Each structure stands twice: as structure tokens, then as C-alpha cells.
Amino acid sequence: MEKSILDISGNRAFAFPVDAAISFRPFMAHIEKRAAEEQGLKKNFYLTVLERFREKPGVEDDIALEDIYRFEDLLEYLYAMLSPTLAAESDLAWGLAFPLQPILFYGTAPIYEMLTSQSENPEEYTNIKTPQEYHQERLKLMYSLILQRLYNFMPPAQAGQYHSWSRGSSGLLRYYHTAVNMDYLEVTVKGELPPLDINQLHPLLSAPEGFAELENLLPLDRFRFRGISVVTATDVTPLQAVENIRNIRLKARPGDSKSGYDDVVRSLKTLVQNDRIEFDLFPFVRVNNRGVFGYEKSGTGILFSVWGENNYTPDEFARNVAAYSAKPDTFFSADLDDPALLNVSFVQMFRKLGVRSLALTPVFYQGEAVGVLGMHTWGNDRFDEKVLALLKPAISPIAQLMQIYIDEFNLELENIIKEKFxxxxxxxxxxxxxxxxxxxxxxxxxxxxxxxPIRFEQVYPLYGAIDIRNSTLERNKAALADLDAHIMLLSNTLSALQEHHQSVLLDEMLFHCNKWRQVLEQGVLPTTDEANLNHFLNEEITAYLKHIAQQTPAARNGIEAYLDITKKPDGEVQRHRNALETSMQKLNAAVNQYFEEEKEKLQQSYPCYFEKFRTDGIEYDIYIGQSIAPKQPFDHFHLKHLRLWQLSSMAAIAKLTRSLLPEMTVELQTTQLIFVHNHPIDISFRTDERKFDVEGAYNIRYQMIKKRIDKVHIRNTGERLTQPGKIALIYFNKRDVEDYLPYVQYLQETGVLETDTEELELEDLQGLSGLRALRLGVKYE
Missing domain, CATH: 4.10.910 (30s ribosomal protein s13; domain 2)
Structure with a gap:
């Protein structure tokens, strides 16, 4: 036994002035009562102990803490009577403490070791109390004693605390729960007992500060406490390790999977008390009920290495998940070098990575397999089936954790679908x-x-369009070039066939081929002619050549070479169109990525609806107003912010697309257009088309204008308004564009825009007249 004064709270408890002292009297009274109730050997034993206590001088007095060791022999009797008779002292965490104070003064070596060898960061694992919490707990203890002993009222209160500590060289934590027994404490009142309405205690003590309120009704200085508290500690390592996993599940946040899994692995090692055993979690995530690769690795990541993308194709992985889910078996081997496993194919992958012992346990959530818990050792370390039994209480919270990851994966998919589609x-x-x-x-x-209906009324619309200059002309040009190459290839192929095959039908095909070459040389191909030419090349010629290949084996190689070239998406007859498409995709991808990043930033100022449309370039609609976010006050400054963003973003996009010119096979330039509409409109969600649209005759006119202005010309000039390196703002009335003018000046003075501003009148369009525009030059460094 050890004799040492130790603050159990770790010096976290406030000083608490109360009339309390160590006394053997309550214990002696208890022994005397038990002796009166018992017969035989127990009665004699109790009387013998009671006699030894009474022989000690001063045993009936209050004992100061510093004097307690004068009664060491009596403390030995207390230990012998209050601890399990057959328990070894080295295995028992037991001690005696000052009444109602967290001060231990006598106990076994394990309890002292536990309380003085806590982990470096116990707050991460155990419920460590603050000084305020200690104060509240001690108030509850004192008033519980007062109400129980003097008023015959049993309030809900208990004393105890969880401790984590490390024992041995593994560094793994063990957990103990310390409980305080107050059976050998007595409480007495000084003077008369204060009256108390018992009926008021339940609502009073249900309040958070209920016990503190009792201090006004029952001041503590009216009472005295005498006796000894008995402290016992119970090993709750398995329970606490599982509880830690449950807490990780409850505290799980999106994006925290990696750190959460690390904590789970640490808790599992604590559960089995072996840091040489490794753990891995492998959740089954599915898309359209087909297993797909997950991306959150846990532990060593060995399950992802063995079953991941490096070893299986997506189809093979999906089949394996389906097969395992249909018949989920547990696998265990204490030694993968066992000759009996040489023919088990999947074991070889683990063996190559250095695994010695291996256990694979299927994990179920609501009857469905949601993943696998892997357990393994490296090198010469092993474990047996007894260790597997220790994991049983952790399987359920691990299943819930895996389901959380699966739910997060599905939510990510849903968010992408909502955002993109x-x-x-x-x-x-x-x-x-x-x-x-x-x-x-x-x-x-x-x-x-x-x-x-899903409607948003009185919202301000903002429209912008980034168009690829002359995209139609470039498409026609690329198509003509590829068709010309195709006709040239066909002409050469047909001419070569004449060496092996002679027929009037072949002569006719050559005639049509030469005729189409003459048409293409004119540089213009009407839509009808283009359709006829494609039919000639893809239907008539292909069928004819396949017929010749069957009839004339000597011509077969030349025909197959022709057909092979025409089938390749990136072949000679598709070269120009592929180059154009690649350049357009590069440009649009850059613009689209820019808007994706900017869209998130715009939401931080005020929630707005932002929708992009893909044409030859990219168009967007933005709607902002009070009805979009009823709980956030909308101010005109939010609209001003968006308009400044419109101008600055158009300038940024013009610079961005210009910077891509060296990377494009076909050099393409963009034009930038903004339509200014300074009046709020109403929009509603059209369930038939699954998109928002304007509502009302006046608002529909706004939509009509957007569709007609992309190719508008300057009045009396024939010049297109939109030009590369320029930003065009189209409007009806001068007051509509007034909000933009200060921002134009700001961007000009800061070197974003050129200083010249063109004020232009535009040609009349069908049903539209009086359109005007500002045209601004983008300044390139």
C-alpha cells in the first residue's frame, strides 16, 4: 500500500471552504450495526475489528489530513474489509480520500500509478472536468448527502471520472473509471434543520443551476461532514475504446474522413491492446447499385492497394463487390505462409506486401454489407482468433461510420448533379x-x-454572352477543307482500283467524285449540297467499295486502307474539323472554369441564381433580389456589386481567351456582350423543361431581346457591334446604363479598360428599335 497525498482532480478543483474532516466514526458505526445483524464467524470478525479500532487513542476524534498516517494500521483494516477478499493488491485500483474533497491519501499502487501516469493529452480521450464542472459536481455531492440523510430525499447525483493512462512500452492507452463511495460519511446540521418544501425540489434540481440555487436555501456553513470516502477504479478500456469510435461517428463532419479514420484505428488498437496490429476500413460505395472505387483510405491503406485501381478494372471491381456482398465471408489466417493457402489467389497479393496474419471481416448496416474491416500484421508479428473476439463490440459503430462515408459519397454525387445538370x-x-x-x-x-408554382418575383436580371468570333465561318471552312481532302483521297483510291477492276459503275463513281471536287473548289457549299455529298461519301461509296473488295481480292488492301482512314475520328479526312473542335473546347473549358470559380465567390456577397448556357461560346443569366433570399436584407449595393463584377469579369475573360491563342491549333477569338436591363422581372420554374424562365408579357420581351442582339450591327455601317478585344453593353435608355458608368471610369483609370468609350446607335431588329450601346476596349498588358 502507498501513503501519499494526491489531488485526484489534477489541481483543477476550486478551493471549497466547508466544515469537513476525516473521521473513523461513521465506519465504526457501520461495523457495529453489521455486527448486530450477523451471526457466526462474520459477527466475531466484525467485533474483533471494532475492538482494534477502539483500542487506538484518538480514534473518535476528527483527524487532520496531515495526521492521518498515525492511524496506518486502521487504514490497513479498512482496505482489508472494503476491498475484494481474494483480489491481488497489484491488480486492484483502490484508495481512501478526504470527505467531499478530491484528495487521495492512501491506496494501492495501481491507483496511484493510474492517477499520476495520465496520457499527454487526456482531454482528447476522456471526459476531463473544468474547475467549474468540479465545483458543480461537489455541490451535487454535498447537497445529495444533505437531502438524503436529513430530508429523506434522493436527488440524482453521482461522482466519478474517466482516466486514460499508458502502461508498458506500447504507448497504448488504458481507461479506468474512478467511482467515489460515500457510505462512510455522515452529515449533521448545526442548530435546527432549515425547513424545505420537498415538492419544489424536483423542478428546482432539473434546472442547470439548480444545486447552486440550494446554497441560498441551505447554506453549506449550516452543515458539517465527517468520515472517509472510498475510491475505486475499474478498467473500462474496451467500453471506452468503443465509445471513442461512437463519438467519432457522432462528430463526423464532411471532409474529416482521414483524421476520423486515424482516430478509429487508434481506438481499435487500444481495444485489442496491441499496437503492432494494423487496421483498415474499406467501405463499399456504389453508383447505380454497382460497386465503384472509393477514395478515403484508412490505416495502412492495404485494402485499397490490393483491391484498388492498380489491380482491378472498374468492371472487375464491380463484379467482386457484387459477389462478396451476395456471400460475405469472414477470412482469418494467423500465418499467410501456411502451405494450405498457396492456391488461394487473393492471399498472394497480401503476402507480396509483407502481411503475416490477416483477418477480413464483413461489416453490415441494416442487413446490407457496407464494407470490410481488415486486420493484419507485418513481418514476424502474428495474432490469433482470440483477438478477433475483442473486436465484436466495435463492429456496430464501425458499420455506422462506413454508412456515413457512403452517405457522404452519395451526397457529393447529388450535389454535383444539382450544380452541373x-x-x-x-x-x-x-x-x-x-x-x-x-x-x-x-x-x-x-x-x-x-x-x-416556384416563383421569384421582382428580381434583377443580368445577362452576358461570350461568343466565338466567326465560329460558323470557321466551321464551314474546316468542313470544306476536310471534304476536299476526303474527295481527293477517294479520287486516288478509285483511280488505283482501275488497275484491278474495270466497270462502267466505277467510271460513274469517278465522274461524280470529280464533279464534287469542282463544287468544292468554288469555296461555298450550300446545306443541301453538303448533305448530298455526305450521303455520297458515307453511304454510296462505302457500300460500293465493300462490294468491290469482295469481288476483287487484289483491290482489297487499297479499299481497306481507304476505309480505315475515313473511320478514324482523328484521321486525315477529319483533321480540320478536329482541330477546330479542340480549339473551341479549350477556349470554352477555360471560360467555363472561370465562371465556376467566380460563381462561388458571388454567393458570398449575396445569394443569387447563376445559370450558364453552352452555345458556340457561353452565355449566362444571373437573377438577384430579395425573393431569392428572404431572410437576408437585399440592398441596391448588392446589385451594384454584380454589375461591377460583370464588367471586370468580361475584361478578365477577354484577356484569358487571348492568352490561349498560342495553344490553339485554330486561332479563335471571343467577343463579350452585356445586355443592361435595369428593371426587376419575375421568373418561375418550368417543370416541363426543368428550368427557370421569365414570366409575364413584359418580361418575355426581355427574353426575346437577348436572343436577337448577338449579331446586331451598328446603324448605317454594316459593322458588327461585337468585336474581339471589346466589351459591348446594349441598352435602351441612358438611365439604364448609369449604374455602369462609374465602374467603366474606375476600370479605365486602373488600366483594365482602354480610355476610349464608343457610344453607338444600333440597327433596328424585328420588333425592336431604339437600341443603343457602349463599346469598351480591353487593355492588354
């Missing part, structure tokens, strides 16, 4: 949620489900 963006998601709940509510109550 639907009009349900985060800014307007709340409205869809609201309408969906109304539909669900009506269904649950068996009421008729009425169609509820």
Missing part, C-alpha cells in the same frame, strides 16, 4: 425544399396534391 442551385434550394415539403405533407394527410 439541374436548375436547383443552393441559392434557390430552400424554395424547392419548401414546395417539396408541402407536397409530402399533403400526401401524408391523404389530401389532394396541388401544383404549387
Amino acid at each position: 439541374t436548375s436547383i442551385q443552393p441559392a434557390v434550394q430552400w424554395k424547392f425544399n419548401e414546395v417539396a415539403w408541402h407536397i409530402l405533407h399533403h400526401k401524408k394527410k391523404n389530401l389532394a396534391v396541388e401544383s404549387e
Whole structure:
């Protein structure tokens, strides 16, 4: 036994002035009562112990803490009577403490070792109390004793704390729960017992500060406490390790999977108390009910190495997941070098990586296999089946963790679908949620489900378009060049066939081929002629050549060479169109990526609906207003922010696309257009087309204008308004563009735009007249 004064709280408890002292009297009274109740050997034993206590001078007095070791022999009797008789002292965490104070003064070596050898960061693993929490706990203990002993009222209160500590060289934590027994404490009142309405105690003590309120009703200086507290510690390592895993599950946040898995692995090692055993979690994620590769590695990542993309194709992996899910078996081998496993194919992969012992346990959530828990050792380290049994209580929380990862994976897919492929963006998601709940509510109550429109009224529209200059002309040019190359190739092939095959049909094909060459030399190919030419090349000629190849073996090689060239997507007869398409994709991808990044930034200022459209270039609609975010006050400055962004982003895109010219096989330039509409409109979600559209006759006119202005000309000039290196702002009234003018000046003075501003009148369009425009030059460094 050890004799040492130790603060159990780790010096976290406030000083608490209370009339308390160590006393053997409550224990002696308890022994005297037990002796009166018992017969035989126990009675004699109790009387013998009681006699030894009474022989000690001063045993009936209050004992100061510093004097307690004068009664060491009596402390030995306390230990002998209050600890399990057959338990070894070296295995027992037991001690005696000052009444109602976290001060240990006598106990076994294990309890002292536990309380003085805590982990470096116990707060990460155990419920460490703050000084305020210690104060509240001690208040509960004191008033629990007062109410129980003097008022016959049993309030809910318990004393205890979890401790983590490391024992041995492994560095793994063990967990103990310390409990305080107050059976050998007595509480007495000084003077008369204060009256107390018991009926008021339940609501009072249910409040967070209920016990503190008792200090006003029952001041502690009216009471005295005497006796000894008994402290015992119980090893709860398995329970706490599993609880840690549950806490990780409860605290799981999107994106925290890696650190969460590390904590799980550490807890599993604690559970089996072996840091040489490694653990891995392998969740099954599925797309369209087919297993796909996950991306969150845990532990050593060995399961991802063996079953991952390096060893299996997606189809092979999906088949393996389906087969395993249909018949999920547990695998265990204490030694993978066992000759009996030489013919088990999947074991060889683990053996090559240096695995010695291996266990694979299927994990189920609500009856469905959600993954595998892997357990293995390296080199000469091994484990047996007894270790597997220790993992049983952890399987359920691990299954829940795997399901959380699967749910997060599915949510990521849903978010991408919403963002990329639907009009349900985060800014307007709340409205869809609201309408969906109304539909669900009506269904649950068996009421008729009425169609509820999703509308946003009085929102300000902003429209912009980035168009690829002369894209139609470039397409026609590339098509003519490829068709000319195709006709040339065909002409050479048909001419070569004349050496092996002679027929009037071949002469006719050569005639048509030469005729089409003459048409192409004119540099213009009407749509009808292009369709006829493609039919001639892809239908008539192909069928004819395949017929000749069957009839004339000597011509077969030449025909197959021709057909092979024409089938290749990147072959000679597709070269110009492929080059154009590649350049257009590079340009549009850069612009699209720019808007994707900017869209997120715009939402930080004020929620807005941002939708892009792919044409030859990229167009966008932005809607902003109070109805988009009813809970956030909308101010005109939010609209001003978007308009400044419109101008600056168009300048940035012009510079971006210009910088891509050296990387493009076909040099393409962009034009930048903004339509200024300074009046709010209403928009609604069209369920038939799954997109937002304007509403009302006046608002529809706004939509019509957008579709007609992309190729508008300057009045009386024949010049297109939109030009490379320029930003065009189209408007009707001068006051509509006034909000933009300060930003134009700002961007000109900061060197983003050229200083010249063109004010232009535009030609009349069908149903539109009076259009005007500002044209601004982008300044390139």
C-alpha cells in the first residue's frame, strides 16, 4: 500500500471552504450495526475489528489530513474489509480520500500509478472536468448527502471520472473509471434543520443551476461532514475504446474522413491492446447499385492497394463487390505462409506486401454489407482468433461510420448533379425544399396534391454572352477543307482500283467524285449540297467499295486502307474539323472554369441564381433580389456589386481567351456582350423543361431581346457591334446604363479598360428599335 497525498482532480478543483474532516466514526458505526445483524464467524470478525479500532487513542476524534498516517494500521483494516477478499493488491485500483474533497491519501499502487501516469493529452480521450464542472459536481455531492440523510430525499447525483493512462512500452492507452463511495460519511446540521418544501425540489434540481440555487436555501456553513470516502477504479478500456469510435461517428463532419479514420484505428488498437496490429476500413460505395472505387483510405491503406485501381478494372471491381456482398465471408489466417493457402489467389497479393496474419471481416448496416474491416500484421508479428473476439463490440459503430462515408459519397454525387445538370442551385434550394415539403405533407394527410408554382418575383436580371468570333465561318471552312481532302483521297483510291477492276459503275463513281471536287473548289457549299455529298461519301461509296473488295481480292488492301482512314475520328479526312473542335473546347473549358470559380465567390456577397448556357461560346443569366433570399436584407449595393463584377469579369475573360491563342491549333477569338436591363422581372420554374424562365408579357420581351442582339450591327455601317478585344453593353435608355458608368471610369483609370468609350446607335431588329450601346476596349498588358 502507498501513503501519499494526491489531488485526484489534477489541481483543477476550486478551493471549497466547508466544515469537513476525516473521521473513523461513521465506519465504526457501520461495523457495529453489521455486527448486530450477523451471526457466526462474520459477527466475531466484525467485533474483533471494532475492538482494534477502539483500542487506538484518538480514534473518535476528527483527524487532520496531515495526521492521518498515525492511524496506518486502521487504514490497513479498512482496505482489508472494503476491498475484494481474494483480489491481488497489484491488480486492484483502490484508495481512501478526504470527505467531499478530491484528495487521495492512501491506496494501492495501481491507483496511484493510474492517477499520476495520465496520457499527454487526456482531454482528447476522456471526459476531463473544468474547475467549474468540479465545483458543480461537489455541490451535487454535498447537497445529495444533505437531502438524503436529513430530508429523506434522493436527488440524482453521482461522482466519478474517466482516466486514460499508458502502461508498458506500447504507448497504448488504458481507461479506468474512478467511482467515489460515500457510505462512510455522515452529515449533521448545526442548530435546527432549515425547513424545505420537498415538492419544489424536483423542478428546482432539473434546472442547470439548480444545486447552486440550494446554497441560498441551505447554506453549506449550516452543515458539517465527517468520515472517509472510498475510491475505486475499474478498467473500462474496451467500453471506452468503443465509445471513442461512437463519438467519432457522432462528430463526423464532411471532409474529416482521414483524421476520423486515424482516430478509429487508434481506438481499435487500444481495444485489442496491441499496437503492432494494423487496421483498415474499406467501405463499399456504389453508383447505380454497382460497386465503384472509393477514395478515403484508412490505416495502412492495404485494402485499397490490393483491391484498388492498380489491380482491378472498374468492371472487375464491380463484379467482386457484387459477389462478396451476395456471400460475405469472414477470412482469418494467423500465418499467410501456411502451405494450405498457396492456391488461394487473393492471399498472394497480401503476402507480396509483407502481411503475416490477416483477418477480413464483413461489416453490415441494416442487413446490407457496407464494407470490410481488415486486420493484419507485418513481418514476424502474428495474432490469433482470440483477438478477433475483442473486436465484436466495435463492429456496430464501425458499420455506422462506413454508412456515413457512403452517405457522404452519395451526397457529393447529388450535389454535383444539382450544380452541373439541374436548375436547383443552393441559392434557390430552400424554395424547392419548401414546395417539396408541402407536397409530402399533403400526401401524408391523404389530401389532394396541388401544383404549387416556384416563383421569384421582382428580381434583377443580368445577362452576358461570350461568343466565338466567326465560329460558323470557321466551321464551314474546316468542313470544306476536310471534304476536299476526303474527295481527293477517294479520287486516288478509285483511280488505283482501275488497275484491278474495270466497270462502267466505277467510271460513274469517278465522274461524280470529280464533279464534287469542282463544287468544292468554288469555296461555298450550300446545306443541301453538303448533305448530298455526305450521303455520297458515307453511304454510296462505302457500300460500293465493300462490294468491290469482295469481288476483287487484289483491290482489297487499297479499299481497306481507304476505309480505315475515313473511320478514324482523328484521321486525315477529319483533321480540320478536329482541330477546330479542340480549339473551341479549350477556349470554352477555360471560360467555363472561370465562371465556376467566380460563381462561388458571388454567393458570398449575396445569394443569387447563376445559370450558364453552352452555345458556340457561353452565355449566362444571373437573377438577384430579395425573393431569392428572404431572410437576408437585399440592398441596391448588392446589385451594384454584380454589375461591377460583370464588367471586370468580361475584361478578365477577354484577356484569358487571348492568352490561349498560342495553344490553339485554330486561332479563335471571343467577343463579350452585356445586355443592361435595369428593371426587376419575375421568373418561375418550368417543370416541363426543368428550368427557370421569365414570366409575364413584359418580361418575355426581355427574353426575346437577348436572343436577337448577338449579331446586331451598328446603324448605317454594316459593322458588327461585337468585336474581339471589346466589351459591348446594349441598352435602351441612358438611365439604364448609369449604374455602369462609374465602374467603366474606375476600370479605365486602373488600366483594365482602354480610355476610349464608343457610344453607338444600333440597327433596328424585328420588333425592336431604339437600341443603343457602349463599346469598351480591353487593355492588354
